[in-house]
Structure formats: C-alpha cells, structure tokens
Amino acid sequence: MSLMAEMGERAHRLGVPFSVQLDLTYRCNEQCVHCYLDHHDHGEMTTAEIKKLLREMADAGVFILTLSGGEIFLRKDFFEILEYARALTFCIKLKTNAVLIREAQAARLRDLGVESIQISIYSHRPEVHDAITKLPGSLRRSIKAIRFLRSQGLKVVMANVLMTQNMDDYPSTRALADELGAEYTLDPTVTPMMDGDRAVLDLNVGESALRRVFRDETLVGNADEFCAPPRPLDDDSMDSTPCSAGHTACYVSPYGEFYPCVQFPLSCGNVRQQSFIDIWHNSEQLKEVRSIRLRDLSSCSQCAHGGSCTRCPGLAFLEGNMRGPSTADCERSFARTGIPSANLLAKKDKDKVSPARLVQIQLVPVITGVRLLEMSSAACTLAS
Amino acid sequence: MNKKLYVARSPRIAARQLGEEMLVMSAQGSTLFTLNQTATVLWQAADGKTTLEEIVERRICSEFEVTPEDAIRDAEDLAEDLAKHGILLVSEIPIPSRDPVLQEQIR
Numbered sequence: 001m002s003l004m005a006e007m008g009e010r011a012h013r014l015g016v017p018f019s020v021q022l023d024l025t026y027r028c029n030e031q032c033v034h035c036y037l038d039h040h041d042h043g044e045m046t047t048a049e050i051k052k053l054l055r056e057m058a059d060a061g062v063f064i065l066t067l068s069g070g071e072i073f074l075r076k077d078f079f080e081i082l083e084y085a086r087a088l089t090f091c092i093k094l095k096t097n098a099v100l101i102r103e104a105q106a107a108r109l110r111d112l113g114v115e116s117i118q119i120s121i122y123s124h125r126p127e128v129h130d131a132i133t134k135l136p137g138s139l140r141r142s143i144k145a146i147r148f149l150r151s152q153g154l155k156v157v158m159a160n161v162l163m164t165q166n167m168d169d170y171p172s173t174r175a176l177a178d179e180l181g182a183e184y185t186l187d188p189t190v191t192p193m194m195d196g197d198r199a200v201l202d203l204n205v206g207e208s209a210l211r212r213v214f215r216d217e218t219l220v221g222n223a224d225e226f227c228a229p230p231r232p233l234d235d236d237s238m239d240s241t242p243c244s245a246g247h248t249a250c251y252v253s254p255y256g257e258f259y260p261c262v263q264f265p266l267s268c269g270n271v272r273q274q275s276f277i278d279i280w281h282n283s284e285q286l287k288e289v290r291s292i293r294l295r296d297l298s299s300c301s302q303c304a305h306g307g308s309c310t311r312c313p314g315l316a317f318l319e320g321n322m323r324g325p326s327t328a329d330c331e332r333s334f335a336r337t338g339i340p341s342a343n344l345l346a347k348k349d350k351d352k353v354s355p356a357r358l359v360q361i362q363l364v365p366v367i368t369g370v371r372l373l374e375m376s377s378a379a380c381t382l383a384s
Numbered sequence: 385m386n387k388k389l390y391v392a393r394s395p396r397i398a399a400r401q402l403g404e405e406m407l408v409m410s411a412q413g414s415t416l417f418t419l420n421q422t423a424t425v426l427w428q429a430a431d432g433k434t435t436l437e438e439i440v441e442r443r444i445c446s447e448f449e450v451t452p453e454d455a456i457r458d459a460e461d462l463a464e465d466l467a468k469h470g471i472l473l474v475s476e477i478p479i480p481s482r483d484p485v486l487q488e489q490i491r
C-alpha cells in the first residue's frame with residue numbers, strides 16, 4: 001500500500017477530512033457541451049470568506065486541497081487565495097482549462113509550490129476540442145500553457161472525457177500528452193447536471209466504444225484482469241464503505257454549500273453559517289452517509305459486482321436513493337465484464353427489457369478525475 | 385559540528401499533522417514523507433531564526449529522554465536528511481521568512 005493510501009486509511013480511522021475540493025467559481029470562459037454547471041454567479045464567497053474557510057480547513061486537518069471551478073483563473077483574487085492556501089501548507093491541486101495561463105502565471109504557480117495542475121483536453125485536433133469547449137483557439141492556448149507549466153517543472157495531468165464527439169481521438173490525445181510530458185487520464189463518462197438534468201448524457205459513447213476502452217491495455221493495464229468476472233462477496237466487502245465521500249473527503253461550492261463530494265449534491269450545511277468543522281462533525285446528512293455499508297444496500301448487496309463495483313453513491317442519490325444502485329455503474333460493470341448487475345436484471349424483469357436494451361449505454365460511469373487504470377471505488381477519491 | 389546552524393521549513397512543501405505524525409509532501413517530485421514525533425518537533429520549531437542547537441536544548445532535550453550530545457548529533461543528521469529532500473532549509477546565517485506579512489495573517 002502506498003504511503004498516501006495508508007494516510008488516507010489513517011484519516012478514515014481518525015475521522016479527518018483529509019481531502020477537500022473547493023470550487024472558487026462556476027463562471028467559465030469555455031462553454032463545454034458536456035458541462036454540468038450553471039455558469040451564472042449566484043453570489044460567490046468573497047476573498048475574506050474564502051480565507052476564513054481555508055483557516056478552518058487547515059485547523060480541521062485538511063491536507064489535499066483541490067481548487068477547481070468553473071475556471072479558477074477568472075477570479076481576480078485567485079493568486080491571493082492560492083498564496084494564502086500555500087501559507088497554510090495545503091497540498092494544492094488545481095483544475096483548470098489553462099487558457100489564461102501564460103509564462104508569468106506558470107512561474108508563479110511553481111514558486112508557490114503547487115503539487116499538480118489538471119487541464120481538460122478533449123482532442124489533439126483543434127476542430128474537435130474547440131467545438132466541445134465552444135471557444136475558438138482554446139486547444140492552441142491550453143497546449144501553450146502546458147508547455148509553460150512543464151518548462152517550470154510542474155506536474156500536469158491532461159484530463160480527457162470520452163464523448164461521441166471525440167471517441168476516436170483518445171489515442172492521439174494521449175500521444176499528445178506524452179509529447180508534452182503530461183500525465184493522462186480518461187474519464188469514460190459524462191456527468192449529469194448538478195440539478196439532476198440528464199440531457200447531457202446523450203453525449204455518452206455507446207457500449208461497444210466503452211468496451212473497446214475497457215480492453216485498451218495502454219489505459220487499463222492487464223485487460224483480462226481489469227475485465228475479469230467479479231470476486232464473490234465476503235464479510236469484509238459487506239462491511240465496506242462505498243468511497244471517500246463524507247468519510248475523508250468533501251466538497252465546498254463557490255456559495256459555501258457543503259456536500260460529501262462534488263458529485264454528491266446532498267447539502268450538509270453552508271460554511272457561511274456554520275464552521276467547516278462543525279458541519280464535518282455534526283451534520284446529520286454526513287452522519288447518514290457515513291453509516292452506510294454495502295450490506296445496507298438492498299440491490300448492491302445481492303449483486304455479483306457488489307465487491308468490486310465502482311458504485312457512486314452520489315449518482316445513486318441523483319437517481320433518487322443514496323442506498324440504491326447507480327445505473328451508471330451497473331452499465332459500466334456490465335460493459336467491463338459482460339455480466340449484468342442485480343439492478344439491470346431486476347429492471348429487465350420489471351420492464352421486460354429485451355436483452356438488446358441491456359447493452360445500450362444510456363448513462364455510463366461518471367467519476368470525475370479518476371484514472372481509468374485505477375478504477376475502483378477506493379481510487380475514486382478527490383485525492384486521485 | 386561547531387558551526388551555528390539555522391533551519392527553516394521550506395516554503396515549497398505541504399504539511400499537516402495527522403494523528404501523532406506530521407505528513408510532509410515536497411513539491412519536488414510530489415514525494416510524501418511522515419515525520420515521527422522528534423522530527424515533527426524539530427520541523428515545527430524550524431523558524432529560520434532559532435539555531436538547531438537551541439531547538440535541541442529547548443524543545444528536544446526537555447521533551448525526550450536524550451543526552452544533549454546524542455540529541456544534537458541526531459538533529460544534525462536529521463536536518464541534513466530533511467534538507468536533502470527539500471523539506472528543510474539549512475544555513476549558517478538566519479533564514480528570513482519569505483512573506484512575513486502573510487505569515488502574520490495566518491497565525
């Protein structure tokens with residue numbers, strides 16, 4: 001086990017919020033077709049409010065702080081916030097489209113000791129990438145920024161999302177990452193809107209493309225192992241918790257709303273009204289999230305995939321029940337192993353769905369920032 | 385060693401206390417370390433103004449059962465080790481804080 005994983009476990013035992021994603025704004029200079037956010041500013045936290053929150057988070061033991069958005073560089077006080085966060089010795093990860101990063105910004109990020117910068121790149125071809133971001137010239141500018149960052153010796157992670165528009169491009173996009181000296185992650189899914197609107201899910205690729213990705217050894221390592229039938233459920237798995245959300249990780253929106261995860265919109269409080277640590281320790285919603293074990297999940301505890309599934313409780317919540325299955329993960333488990341989940345089988349019985357329907361991906365897994373080759377619920381941490 | 389040594393926490397590292405241990409990540413190569421209790425005491429006291437000898441006398445000998453000679457030798461080894469990993473700055477002259485105003489604000 002890596003030292004980081006060990007520390008994650010220790011944080012779990014101690015009940016420490018080890019990793020937090022803080023979105024500084026939902027405003028953005030790109031208008032990506034698959035984006036799940038409402039980009040209007042509904043009253044972002046001020047610089048002073050964010051600084052207070054950062055002090056509270058440092059006192060609570062937060063180590064990894066991911067600053068994301070929207071586009072973080074649209075905040076005029078971005079460097080003031082970053083400098084403050086670094087003075088509080090957080091390990092900082094940034095998520096950005098990098099369009100606004102030039103030489104001077106890259107040098108400043110290096111000086112401030114940022115751990116890594118994740119940059120969304122959807123294709124190696126400008127006509128494809130720019131059509132997704134709806135910002136002409138965005139690929140050229142993002143690539144230029146990656147070069148600036150790399151020349152400062154900074155770690156860059158190129159994050160791609162698989163969609164119908166770019167599904168044939170991912171091998172060349174990966175080659176571009178290699179050429180630039182960046183790491184590469186591929187998210188095989190599109191996430192529903194924060195308000196639960198699922199229209200964007202039409203952008204998801206079909207089952208055969210997903211299968212191809214799951215068998216691509218440059219992404220998943222040993223494909224036979226990755227696609228192997230699930231292990232039988234044992235007592236340990238039955239007592240396991242689904243993921244880090246609410247256990248060692250959480251998310252705070254630009255408006256101060258506190259959620260277990262960026263993909264789990266169950267409001268647990270607001271840091272404008274309560275202190276961060278008060279919400280972390282006393283929120284009834286968080287207590288409920290923490291109480292859930294696999295054995296409490298009626299479908300998943302009966303499912304062949306139960307012990308190895310990447311089931312996202314946030315997506316299950318968006319489907320209406322945080323103790324229910326996440327159809328996205330059922331579809332993914334099926335595409336990966338060819339074995340239908342308990343949920344799909346039940347649906348099939350109920351709706352008399354023909355087997356052909358089962359192999360259609362309507363909603364595929366939606367785990368933001370997870371490396372495909374590390375796809376397990378344990379890996380789905382904000383620290384990934 | 386008879387020279388006075390000043391030690392300061394590197395501004396390019398991330399750090400947080402987790403239970404008994406101090407977690408430290410150096411920006412160079414994203415390497416993660418944990419410091420044991422003695423190393424944590426030394427690291428926390430490394431303000432760039434206090435000498436290593438003073439830190440050992442005031443913070444280590446008083447809290448841990450060690451002779452001053454052993455303690456100073458261990459502390460020098462430790463400081464050298466931490467410096468090699470970019471966690472600690474070591475100098476024969478005091479090391480000024482990079483941003484004293486900000487340091488004051490977060491206190």
Ligand code: SF4
Binds near residue numbers: 243261
């Ligand atoms: S599975 Fe991943 S994305 Fe879903 S709630 Fe957990 S940490 Fe968040």
Ligand code: SF4
Binds near residue numbers: 327
């Ligand atoms: S495949 Fe579906 S039903 Fe099975 S464990 Fe995963 S989410 Fe639950």
